[in-house]
Amino acid sequence: MANKASEAEIKAALEQLPGWEHEDDGIEKAFEFDDFKQAWAFMEKVAAEAEAMDHHPEWTNVYNKVLIRLSTHDAGGLTDRDFKLAQKVEAAV
Numbered sequence: 001m002a003n004k005a006s007e008a009e010i011k012a013a014l015e016q017l018p019g020w021e022h023e024d025d026g027i028e029k030a031f032e033f034d035d036f037k038q039a040w041a042f043m044e045k046v047a048a049e050a051e052a053m054d055h056h057p058e059w060t061n062v063y064n065k066v067l068i069r070l071s072t073h074d075a076g077g078l079t080d081r082d083f084k085l086a087q088k089v090e091a092a093v
């Protein structure tokens with residue numbers, strides 16, 4: 001799926017990604033950790049996966065919370081790359 005995902009494809013992909021929500025042209029999930037050190041360790045893992053994929057999250061971190069938003073800017077919406085990175089994010093928790 002190199003092109004923008006259809007609503008049906010998005011729905012099917014999100015069934016495999018508990019907690020992720022479709023917002024506008026992306027998917028989002030908020031993560032909470034015990035402290036900043038754990039949040040940062042998680043972000044380091046996700047950053048390495050993102051760089052390896054050449055696909056990068058929009059994210060914010062406040063102390064122990066990390067909000068991640070994934071969207072394929074080049075395609076103007078969601079693609080398989082977002083769902084693949086979301087799976088890697090889940091594996092990094």
Ligand code: HBI
Nearest residue numbers: 054055056057071072073074075
């Ligand atoms: N990351 N989320 C996201 N979406 C993109 O379209 C994207 C990216 N990282 C790199 C990238 N595109 C490159 O293909 C170029 O746009 C530099």
